[in-house]
Structures are given as structure tokens and as C-alpha cells.
Amino acid sequence: MIFFKRDKRVNAENVKLVSLHIPKTAGTSFRNILKSVYGEEHVVRFDIKIRTRKIDIESVPFEGSSLPPQIQVIHGHFHYADIVEQVNVPESAKWITWLREPSDRVLSNYFYLSERLREELDEERRGLNILAKMQRTLLEFARDEINRNRMSKFMQGADLNRFDFIGLQEHYDSDLKHLATLLHWPEYPVFRHNVTRSRPEVDPSVLQEIRELNRDDYQLYEAALQWRREYFSNKKA
Numbered sequence: 001m002i003f004f005k006r007d008k009r010v011n012a013e014n015v016k017l018v019s020l021h022i023p024k025t026a027g028t029s030f031r032n033i034l035k036s037v038y039g040e041e042h043v044v045r046f047d048i049k050i051r052t053r054k055i056d057i058e059s060v061p062f063e064g065s066s067l068p069p070q071i072q073v074i075h076g077h078f079h080y081a082d083i084v085e086q087v088n089v090p091e092s093a094k095w096i097t098w099l100r101e102p103s104d105r106v107l108s109n110y111f112y113l114s115e116r117l118r119e120e121l122d123e124e125r126r127g128l129n130i131l132a133k134m135q136r137t138l139l140e141f142a143r144d145e146i147n148r149n150r151m152s153k154f155m156q157g158a159d160l161n162r163f164d165f166i167g168l169q170e171h172y173d174s175d176l177k178h179l180a181t182l183l184h185w186p187e188y189p190v191f192r193h194n195v196t197r198s199r200p201e202v203d204p205s206v207l208q209e210i211r212e213l214n215r216d217d218y219q220l221y222e223a224a225l226q227w228r229r230e231y232f233s234n235k236k237a
Contacts (some may be wrong), residue, residue, distance in 0.1 A: 009088040010055070011066040012074070017183070018083070018095045019075035022154045024108040025098040026169050029190075031075045033176075036189050038073050046074035048082045055086065081157040094183065095162060099151055099224050100169040102217035103210045109150075110141045111199040138202065142210045152216040160227045168228065178232075 019034065021027035035043045044067075047056045055062045067074075083089070100108075141147055160166060165182055167175035173190070180188055211218065 008065070009086055010062075010064070012071070012087050012089050013066075014069050014072055015067065015074055015089055015093050017073040018089055018093055019073065020078065020080060020083075020095070020097040020154060021076055022097065022099065022105075022151050023077065024105050024112065025100045025151075026172055027075070027077075027098070030098065033188050033190070034073050034075055037185050041070050043073040043075060044071050046076040046078065048076075048078035048086065050079070053082055053086070077154075079154050079156060084157070094164040096165040096167070096179065097155070097163060098167040098169055098172075098175075099221060102151065102214040102221055103207055105151065105169075105217075106142055106147065106210050106214065107138070107199065107202060109147070110138050113141075139206055139209065142213055148213050149216040152220050155220060160223055166224050166227055166231075168224065178235075 017034075017038075019030065021031070031043070031045065045056075045058050047059075048054070049056065057067075136144075165179050167179060176188070176190070179185075
């Protein structure tokens with residue numbers, strides 16, 4: 001496969017905040033908070049395609065040399081290494097991301113996609129039986145290389161200390177308060193989007209295999225827990 005490669009990096013001289021959104025870490029809710037705080041016109045969904053490395057802004061392909069001057073916040077799905085290679089972000093910009101307990105993130109991702117597929121197909125109303133024939137089991141989904149260690153893949157090449165803030169979804173409300181203080185937000189709303197409804201019990205042996213399949217993510221998560229302990233310890237000092 002031939003990857004898209006730019007002659008030079010995209011200029012993003014007015015960007016003040018880079019928010020790296022790993023799937024199923026409260027990203028949609030957080031993006032709406034950012035829009036509320038900074039203003040709709042200053043925040044964009046910014047994605048870099050995994051396979052082609054092409055940039056999308058608000059789901060539209062972008063091939064320009066500079067981001068529009070009003071853009072102050074970029075938030076979306078992109079690997080750290082890709083944005084560093086392709087975008088010239090000012091040294092003064094803040095970098096933030098959210099992580100999640102790895103097996104819980106996998107489960108949330110799987111059941112969310114299953115729910116979305118069920119809604120899109122609307123099988124009961126239309127008398128279809130596609131899901132039973134085509135949907136992968138949880139372990140089939142978890143064993144697929146693209147779904148393993150996804151947090152580590154997004155963060156590859158990044159020193160955690162490069163980030164000004166790393167939130168954990170398990171502490172979303174309290175971490176959001178600390179982030180608001182760090183970024184001097186006078187106030188902010190709280191949104192909750194794409195919340196998967198109650199999910200079935202998962203066999204312990206399945207959970208154990210998911211943990212083994214995501215060892216790199218567990219190492220990253222433990223490092224993030226340590227980063228968080230040191231961060232809050234320094235705040236209290």
C-alpha cells in the first residue's frame with residue numbers, strides 16, 4: 001500500500017490545543033465541551049486516516065498547506081506520530097488525551113459498534129436476520145490486530161510527559177474539573193454522548209484473553225496512572 005505523503009507539514013500556527021481522541025474514551029462528549037468553551041468556529045474535528053495518512057477536517061478531505069486562521073483547537077482520531085510528522089503545531093500549544101481501562105475500552109467499542117449496526121439495519125422492523133449471520137463475536141473482534149492495543153498505537157512515539165494533561169475516563173468528572181483549571185476555563189457544560197446501554201455479562205475467560213491481547217495498552221495505562229499520581233502530587237506540593 002502506498003501512503004500519502006506531503007512535501008511539507010501543514011501550518012497550524014494559531015492552534016492552542018491538540019486533543020488526541022482514542023476511540024471510546026468519551027471523545028464525542030469532550031469535543032462538544034471544547035466547542036462550548038472555545039466557540040464552534042474555533043474547534044474542528046481533525047482526523048488522519050490510519051491507512052492513507054490523509055487528513056480530514058470535519059470529515060472533508062484537506063490538502064491545503066495551512067489550517068484556516070480561526071482554528072484554535074483540533075480534536076479527533078490521529079496517531080501521535082502522524083500529526084507530529086504532518087502538522088506544524090506551535091510549541092506553545094497544549095496537548096491532551098483521555099485513556100481508559102483497556103479491556104473496558106475494548107468491550108465498549110465492540111458493544112457500541114454492535115448497537116450502531118443494529119440501529120442502522122433496523123432488523124426487527126424490516127424482518128432481517130443479517131446480524132446473526134454476519135456479526136463477529138466479541139473474541140473475534142478482540143483478536144483482530146486492528147483492535148488490539150489501540151491506545152498504544154495512537155500514542156506510539158509519544159512520551160507521556162509531552163502531554164500537558166492525560167485524563168482517565170474512569171475519573172471523567174473529577175479529571176475534567178482539573179483540566180478546566182489547567183486551561184483556565186471559567187465554566188463548562190457536561191455532555192454525555194455515545195454511551196453504550198447496559199451490556200451483557202462477559203465470561204471471565206474471555207476477559208482474561210482480552211487482557212492478554214492488550215498487554216501494551218495495560219503497560220501504557222499503568223504508566224498513565226503513575227503520570228496521574230505524580231501530576232496530582234505536584235499540584236498539591
